[in-house]
Amino acid sequence: MRFAVEERILVDTSKNVLKAVADYYSSKLAEHGESARGVDWNGEESQALRFEQLSKVTDCSSEFSINDLGCGYGGYFDYLYNLHDRIHYSGFDLSADMIAAAQRRFSGNSKARFVVAAEPDVVADYGIASGIFNVRLDSGDDAWRAHMLHTLDVLDRTSRRGFAFNCLTSYSDRDRMQGYLYYANAGELFDHCKRNYSRNVALLHDYGLYEFTILVRK
Numbered sequence: 001m002r003f004a005v006e007e008r009i010l011v012d013t014s015k016n017v018l019k020a021v022a023d024y025y026s027s028k029l030a031e032h033g034e035s036a037r038g039v040d041w042n043g044e045e046s047q048a049l050r051f052e053q054l055s056k057v058t059d060c061s062s063e064f065s066i067n068d069l070g071c072g073y074g075g076y077f078d079y080l081y082n083l084h085d086r087i088h089y090s091g092f093d094l095s096a097d098m099i100a101a102a103q104r105r106f107s108g109n110s111k112a113r114f115v116v117a118a119e120p121d122v123v124a125d126y127g128i129a130s131g132i133f134n135v136r137l138d139s140g141d142d143a144w145r146a147h148m149l150h151t152l153d154v155l156d157r158t159s160r161r162g163f164a165f166n167c168l169t170s171y172s173d174r175d176r177m178q179g180y181l182y183y184a185n186a187g188e189l190f191d192h193c194k195r196n197y198s199r200n201v202a203l204l205h206d207y208g209l210y211e212f213t214i215l216v217r218k
Contacts, residue, residue, distance in 0.1 A: 018118065018147075031064055034167065038126075039194065041057055046209055047075060048079065049207060049208070049209065049212075050130060050131075050198065050209065050213075051075075051076055051079040051080070051130070052207075053164075053166070053204050053207055053213040054076075054128050054130055054164045054165075054166065054201075054213055055079075055080065055083075055164075056161045056164070056202065056213075056215055057128075057164040057215040057216070057217060058082050058125075058126050058162075059161070060084045061209075062084070062086070063086040063087070063088075064086070064087060064088070064124075064125040064126060064161070065087070065088040065089070065090070065122075065124040065126070065207075066080070066087060066088070066089050066124050066125065066126045066127070066128060067090050067091075067092065067120040067122070067124040067126070067127045067128065067159070068089065068090070068092065068127075068128045068129075068130075068156065069092050069119065069120060069127060069128065069129045069130035069132060069151070069154075070089030070091060070092070070093055070094075070098075070129055070130060070131060071092060071093050071098070071102060071114060072095075072098045072102070073098055073101040073102050073105065074091055074102035074105055074106055074112065074114065076091075076114070076128060076130060077089050077091060077106065078105075079100075081109070081111060081112070082140075085111070088109055088111060088124075088191045089112040089113070090112075090113050090114075090115065090120060090121075090122060090124065091112065091113070091114040091115070092114075092116075092117045092119065092120055092121075093114050093116065093117075093171065094116070094117075094118055095116075096116050099114045099116045100194060101115040106118070108209050112197060114121065118199075119151075119154045119158070120154070120158040122158070123157075123158050123159070123160060124130060124158065124159060124160065125159070125160050125161045125162075126160075126161055126162055126163060127155040127156075127158055127159035127161055127162075127164075128162075128163065128164055128165070129151065129155060129162035129164075129165040130164070130165070130166055131166065132151070132165075133148050133151070133165070133166075133167045133168075133182060133183060133184065134167070134168050134181055135180065135182075136182040136183060137180050141182075142204070144182050148184070149180055149181075151216045152165070152192070152193070152197075153196075155215070156196070156197045158164065159218070160218070161217070161218055162198070162200075162215065162217040162218050163213045163216050163218050164213060164214065164216070165213070165214055166202075166211050166213040166214075167182070167183075167184035167186075167214075168181055168182065168183045168184065168210060168211050169183060169184065169186055169205065169210055169211050169212050170183045170184060170185050170186070171186070171205075171210075172210040173210075174204060174205055176210070184212075186203055186205055186212045186214075189214055190203045191213060193214055193216050197218075198216050198217050198218050200216070200217040200218070201214065201215065201217070202214070202215040202217075
């Protein structure tokens with residue numbers, strides 16, 4: 001019975017909230033363009049710091065493939081390709097406007113492809129999800145948490161060597177929290193990843209932003 005309830009919550013979230021989230025990000029892109037603010041981050045400096053933490057899951061000593069779930073206009077590919085050109089990158093996003101922007105930006109680069117999709121269509125060495133768990137709009141805590149855990153299962157299933165994701169932290173200052181955002185419990189997610197995905201899990205909560213990053217190495 002518990003499983004049926006959680007499954008129904010997840011289906012409702014997928015049908016209703018995720019479309020609204022895609023529309024939300026499309027509106028940010030239209031307002032701010034292909035920039036950190038265009039994917040609802042405060043600025044370029046914090047975005048680069050965020051990408052640095054997520055990239056710690058990868059082993060860049062050799063060629064590798066990577067799935068970027070919630071890729072937006074391709075900011076992470078831009079960051080990663082400037083550091084390591086021996087990559088095969090696939091970006092996925094719910095927003096067709098975001099994918100169109102990414103395809104225009106990197107139309108001549110054979111190392112990247114961009115697809116409108118809710119989850120990866122291929123298995124890669126690594127999976128990345130940056131910011132996709134933050135904007136929950138009108139979704140309740142239980143529904144959004146069910147969606148988040150389902151998405152982590154997807155990342156695990158489509159990543160051979162490991163995956164990384166970030167979340168806004170429940171340790172954020174109360175007077176700065178916004179009702180349409182989701183603030184996750186870092187300890188609970190660390191425990192979930194250790195118990196379900198790998199013994200090799202790292203929690204990064206020391207890089208000066210109101211968020212955390214979890215690395216899962218297989």
